Every structure is written in structure tokens, then in C-alpha cells.
Amino acid sequence: MLENYSNLVSVENYCKCEPVHHHVKTEKESCQCNELGKVPHDPSTCALHRTSETTENSNNYTCSNPRDASVDSPNPDRHETMYTGEGTCQSKDCEKSLNLCSNITQDQRLDDEKKKHRQEKYDDYFTSVYNLFQQPIYIGETPHQCGKCGKCFSTASSLTVHERIHTGKKPYKCKFCGKSFNQCANLKTHQRLHTGEKPYQCKECGKSFPQLSALKSHHKMHTGEKPYKCKECGKSFAHSSSFRRHQNIHAAEQHYTCQECGKAFHQLSHFKSHYRLHTGEKPYKCNECDRAFTHYSSFRRHQKTHSLEKFNECKECGKSFLELSHLKRHYRIHTGEKPYKCEVCDKSFTVSSTLRTHQKIHTGEKPYKCKACDKSFIKYSHLTRHQSVHTGEKPYRCKECDKCFTEFSTLREHQKIHTGEKPYKCGECDKSFIQRSNLRIHQRVHTGERPYKCKECGKSFTKCSTLQAHQKIHTGEKPYKCMECNKSFTQDSHLRTHQRVHTGERPYSCKECGKSFTRSSYVKAHLKIHTGEKPYKCKDCDFSFIQMSNLRRHQKIHTAEKITVVNNVT
Template sequence: MNTNTDTKEKPFSCDECDSSFKSKQYLTIHMRIHTGEKPYSCEVCLSAFKSKQYLAIHMRTHTGEKPYSCEICLSAFRSKQNLAIHMRIHTGEKPYSCEICGVSFTQKQNMSQHMRIHTGEKPYSCEVCCSSFTQKRSMLQHMRTHTGEKPYSCELCDFSFTNKATRLQHMRTHTGEKPYSCEVCGSSFTSKQTMLTHMRTHTGEKPYSCEVCGSSFTRKYSLVIHMQIHTAEKPYSCKVCDSSFKNKNELIVHMLTHTGEKPYSCEVCGSSFTRKQDLVFHMRTHTGEKPYTCEICGSSFSRKYSMVIHMRTHTGEKPYSCEVCGASFTHKQTRLQHMQTHTGEKPYSCEVCGSFFKSKQTMLIHMQTHTGEKPYSCELCAYSFTRKYSLVIHMRIHTGEKPYSCEVCGSYFTIKQTLLTHMRKHTGEKPFPCEVCGASFTIKQTMVTHMRTHTGEKPFSCEVCGASFTQKPHIVQHMRTHTGEKQKQKSDHNRGQCTQ
């Protein structure tokens, strides 16, 4: 029905692409897309166009005329189409969506360029170094790295830049302007690229991968920093504890930890430090100064190292690895605590029942089992928990949030451990071996159930006839022999089997 209506309203059709038009004139103009004909030329710059209307719009670039104005912000435009696109900024309309990842765009051209991220297409190549680019503009800007051209200068500090956008972004360091806002959390940024990088903290996208260990990152710079873990040489070693350092000065400062010397003292509280820098950091506890700010979420820190560790919550970087099992961690202290799982060391004990624990925090949480304290309550269903993290996981039952996604098949999970277990389906990893026959399993519980085939244990018993079984599903199936219930059988075809 719609086809017949379109045929009546647009009777003139293109033989090349089946597009239809209201008039023969529109069809004639459209055909020039296929023939490449551009009969209308600009007398000023000799640019050519397929229609007289496009030439008229182009001429406004020379005359400066912008007859179409936005009634909301008074911005002016050369064409009605540009105004219509601009209005989407105010309405929030994004009519063009990517069918692969669902990202939406205000212009069709932007979506076409975005699609190259998925297809890997880079149609524009540099003739000097053969680098490829998804956009022609990016290739032209890249060429300036070879020519050294920096045509855009800052009027305030005389810095020069290869492109106009970089200069504009730099100017915001003087004005403090942050025009790009995150639609999810409201954080503001000086550049669109920084905002897009920040968005990956919400989407989980990590497009930059380490070729050595496979770690992935949201930013290219984070990958560069991470690579130092694999390549960074530390030629200066401490003869007392065998610690290694990148430079001699770090070694000299480190040696003070063995001599006990603390030459730098705080004039406010008298605390002493081995390094001058540590004293500087300490003074900020008195002044409240936090000069290091995270560009992604705006958190502030008194020490640069604290911000570096914090950044790993955004980048996902885990530079400290366990030499026993290969588990990775964001900072050294967490890895040291993890090592206790292998050594069996549990230095913290409960004064009530004498249980031992690997960390003080775990011991304090355990103490709540004696006091009955559950300080973290759900406001929706009144469940209470001893740990804040348990409440966070519980809340996902109400919100439906599943923040952990499988990069292979796209499945989502509420907790990280479930994702890790799921990933074994793709990797084939079976970390739980049977000590008797060597069979391996992806889940510990499956291995425990399997062990019953060797021990003969049958913990599930039928209350009717006393029959025993190794697994709970077996007794459920057995009970149907008493109740008369018939399990619905699946056909061989539905099981993925062929009968002959």
C-alpha cells in the first residue's frame, strides 16, 4: 500500500538506484550523482556543483551571508539544511543510529564516519608514511606533522597548533570553558574527545589493547604508560633488600628507609620524613590542598601517585601480577594481601572465636557476625548486609543493572565472578582438576560433585524409598517415579541430534 502511494507521489524513478522524485527536474539533478556531472561553477574559486541551488549556498561562503537564524541561540547559517541540523542540538534529536552498537548521531555523515570504526575502513592515506585515516580532514591535519606547518596561533601565549580545533581547545585553558557534558553523570570537559573517552567509563569500551599481555584500556595514553611495565629497565638495585629503581636518586632515597634517617620535619605537628617530597605531601593534610584532579570524574588528590592509582579505576589497568596464579591487581598492597591466599598467612585474629584472617578489614567484617550488626540496609526491601559491597550487588536485583559484559558474546552479568566463570566457556579453561583421575572442570561445584563418583558419597536421599543419589537433579527426576509426573521430552531434533 505504501509503495503504491509513493509511486503516485513520486512518479519519476532513477534506473540506477531506484530513488523516486516528485518532478523530472529533481530526477535530472539526482542523476548527476551517478554521472559525476557538475555544470554549475563558482566564478570566485572555480568549485563545481551539480545544481544551481548548491552553487547559491556555496556563494555565501564568499559573501558571508547567513540568512537562516536559530530562534533559540541566534546562531546563523548559510542554508536551511544546516539550520535544521543545528536545531537537533536543542531538541536532542539524533535520527541516525548505528545498527551495531546503537550510538546515535545528528547527521548521516557522522554515522557513516562512525561505521568505519566497526568496518575498519580507512580510505584516506598519507603519501609520505602511508598512515591511513577514516576522514579526509584527519589525513590533511596529519600531513602537517611532516611539513611542520602550524597555522593556528594562540593570541594570549603564542602557542601554535596544526589545526583550528586544537587551538580552540587550548584557548579553554585560559577561559576555563568546559562546553562538553556527559549525559550520564553530568561531568564537563574542555574537548569532545575527552568527553568521549570519559563515556567509555559508562559503556565499558576499551579499544586500546596491549600486544604483550592483552590488557585493554580506554585511552591510548594509558596503554603507553602501561607498556612501561613490560619495557622499563631498573638498573639500580638495593643491596639490602634487592629492590630495583629507574634512577640513582630513587635508590639514594630508598636507602634512608634502611638507615631510619628522616631529615625533613613538619613545623606544624613535628612529623618527620625521609624525603622532602613526602613532607610536601604531608603539609597538604594541614592545608587541605589537592592539586591533582582526575579529568574523567573530577576527583581530587593531594598526591600525583594517588591520582595515578585512581585512574586505574577508569582504565582498568592492573600492573601488579601474582607470580603464582597470574591474577592482576591495581596496586601493590592488594597483591601482597592476595599472596596470603597462597602462603596461608592470616595475621589477624578474632578475639571472640579465634578465627584468623588475611586482612584487618576482613577481620572487622567478621566481627559483625558476633555482634549481629548489619549497617548497610536496602531502602527498597529492607534487607541488611554486613558489607557495603554486598548491598551494592543486592541493589542490582532492583535496578536490573548488569555492569559486567562478555567481550566475546555480549552476555551481561551482575557480578564480576559470574563473568569470569562464564568466560571459561569461551577460553576452554578448566581450573578445577580432579586429584583422582585428572578430569578438569570450569566450576568448583562441578568438581565437588564429580568427586562423589570416586568416594561413593550419595548425600541426596529419597524420603519414599530410601534411594540415594550423588546430585540433587537426579533425586528430583527420581521422585517423578513416585508422583507419576512425566517430564516433557525434547525431540532428538531439538537436542541438536540427527536420527537415521
């Protein structure tokens, strides 16, 4: 098109149409176009396009190009020659009797075929430029439209990427874990989890991130920016995910209510997922081992166990991780590294999220409130666990002992009792634990740390839950009530233990003799009969006991003896 346009300009420089002298008799009107620079709406309207069609009845044209003919020309007769289709002269009266607006050479006696060929060439130029101006020009428009949803895109490549959403096509596969992506850029970002590459570094603290979005999110910690503001209470948030989670607290309407247990949900997908707990439906089936799952997230997590290669393996315990960052975080268990430190109490943590949760203890912030009893919690997970007290819902059942739990994570921890797995080992006394949190609490026995202090009496505790239970002594609060006998308790665990009196449940069994107990502590104490272990030793007489309670009862003997001796002396 551009080439045709440049050729058109060259034609413009060569030819000009001017008015003819009408005293020359013609049968048709002559070309009156003075501006060839303007493209005509119909190329056939200009006389320039009719020069090759001259016949014995053709129009007469007046030449105004001094390069071809003039009064001062060496050969003025040539200027006076009138042309017909046969090339014969028709008049000598007009001073300017020829106006040929075509690319004519100085030898005007070219044969008709050459003239026709040249004229057709000019016709093509005009037609091409005319068509060029008629075509729509897309400025800021999006001509590439999706046939499925009607969404438009500026480029064909963007449309191709979008269409993979409808087709489900994911051509870019991770060589490490087999996960597929619909865009190459997403694959590259994902692979940084395996390689550990973190190209985006914070200028404030030097921390690096695999994604630019993660860096921007992190930078809000330094700037204090909280762009997401709740219209209900005015509270602001740095991240949209935290903002959306917070909004659920204010949501007054609960659209989807479970008819089985009365639990309500804001989203239909959450309701459907919950209802499968009652129906037992497990629609997500693993092709590798035929194991089925209720939730898609659990299914995806399980699939990784099959594809997991030993590229992120812990050298200490052999445990493998899909992501390098998870391995690094896990490795801190063995090294004892705690890089995240609380500025208020100097307490350190292995994970930044744990530090943020801990800091709420100092600020007193409890954003998650129970609608049933107005009790507030630091963490959303604590609220959901508490709500099961009101609903009585325990959807996660252990296949070994049929014990039910409110949370899936609690069930996983419980199952380690049956498997005997105790991955968390104390470096001081070689004692092992099922949960990492239990190990941390145990280590306070060696360090003497008691971080949780009662404001009423100054007594300190190793566990936050123990402090909370203790504080109810001062308030007299006993929120956990038995439906059978109306007896109340300060702790939920005490209520559950008590309820076994009515149900006859004894979930803790001795592997040596098969005797069952209502509490795990009773089993541990009972096992010492078989092992002969007597860890509680009297300092006065070197007597040893299996249980602490027996030692305390024994020590009263010495206390009574001392009182008697004092009385005798006085």
C-alpha cells in the first residue's frame, strides 16, 4: 500500500488536469479536476483514466504541461496535433489543443497496446490507494474477539493465551514437579520455587522475592500503606486477601445453610464442599493409588506425593519438600534458627507469620469475633475451632479409633499416635514429640521460660492455653457446660474428658495389656508399671514414684513429721 501511495505521488507531480478550451467541439465533458492530490471517490470519474479509451468519438483535451509542448517549442506543430484512436490529426485551430493527463513520452506515436498497458498500471495505483483509504484503521480498538465469551484483545497472541482458559490447555510443563501452566511466564515464576531464585530484592531490608507482586506486597510493611479499607468498621488492610477475609466477619446475610447441622456459608462452593462431609461423597479420585478426596485442595496436595522427587530433601531427617523455601523453613527445626524477633519481648520465631500472630498478644488485637457468644480470637482458625463448640460439628474422623475432630490438621496430628511417629526430638533429653508446638513447650522445661503471665496474681505459665484456663479462676467463668448433668468447666478439653463418664468412651489403650483409659495421661502413667520407670523421686528419703500425685501425697508424710518435731521442741 505504501509503495502504491508513493507511486501515486509521482503521478501527481507529472500530470495536472486543468479546464479545457470549450471552443473545441467534443461529444463528452472534459475533466475539470484541478487537484489530483485528492483521491476521487470513483477512479473512473477522472479524465486521467479515460485516456486509453480514446476513439474516433473521444474527448479533446488541452495540454498544459510545458515539458511536452509550448509555443516556444522547437516543434510547435506537435503541440497542435489532435489525437484519435488511429493517431491522425483532427484540428490545428487551438493554440493549446491537447491535454493528455497520462505518462506520455516525448515520442507520442507509441502504439495503442503500450499506451493501454501504461494506463492500466495507473488505474491500479488509483484503485489501490482508494481501497487503502476505505479500509478501517484500528486505533485503540481490540479486533481479536473470543468466540466463547466475547472478550476482545488487541493482539492475536493475547487471544490465543485467553482461549486456553476455555480449552483447559496447559502446554508449559514444569520439569521438576510436572505441574502445567497456560503461559510461559507463569511457568518461569513457578520454577523459581524449585531453583530458589529470588530476583526481586527489597531496598529497605534486603529481603528477596521470586515474584514482583510479592515484593510490592512486602514493601507495604515498610511504608505502612493499607489501601484496602472496610466500609463497615473503617479498618484498613495492606493485602486484598486479608481484607476479603475480614469482610466475612461483617457479612450479615448467610445465604447457604446446611440442613444437617445448621452451619451457614457465604459462598455456594464452600457450602457444597461442606455438605460432602455429611454425604461422604469424595469426587476427586487419584489415578495413581485410587484414593479419593472430598476437597480438590486435598486432592492436589496428595498428588504431589506421587510426583515428588528428592530434589528438596532434608539431610537431617530425609523429609522431602516440593518447594525450596519450605525445605529452608523446615531445616530451622534442626538448626534452631529463629530469624524473626519480637521487638516487644525479644521472643524469636522460625516463621514470619507466627511472629505476626504473636504480636497481637501485645497489641490485644482480636479481630475474629464469635457471633454466638461474642468471644474474640487472634486467629481466624481459632474462631472456626471455637464455633464447633456451639455447633458440635466434628467432621474429621479417625479410621483407627473413630475419634472425631473439628479440624483436619488436628486429625493428622492425632493419627501419629497410632503410627507412633514422633518427628520432633528434644536436643537436651532426646525426648520426642508428635507436634512441633509440643516440642517448643517442652523445651521451656529446660530453659525455665514462662512467657505467659497472669495480670491478676503474677503467676507465669509455659502455655498460653494454661494461662487462659487459669484466668477463669479469677473471673469464675465456666463456659463449657455438659448437656447430661449441667456440670460446667473452664476448658473445653475438661468438658470432653468429663463427657466420657456418660458415654463410657475410653479411647486410650495400653499396648501391653489392653487396658483402656479416658485420658492419655492415664495411659502414660499406666505404662510406667510395665517399664518400671519411676521418674518422681523424693528428696528426703530417695523414694521414687510413678506419678507426681503419689510423690506429693508421700511428701506430706515428711511435712507432718517436721511439724511434729517442731511442736515437740517448743
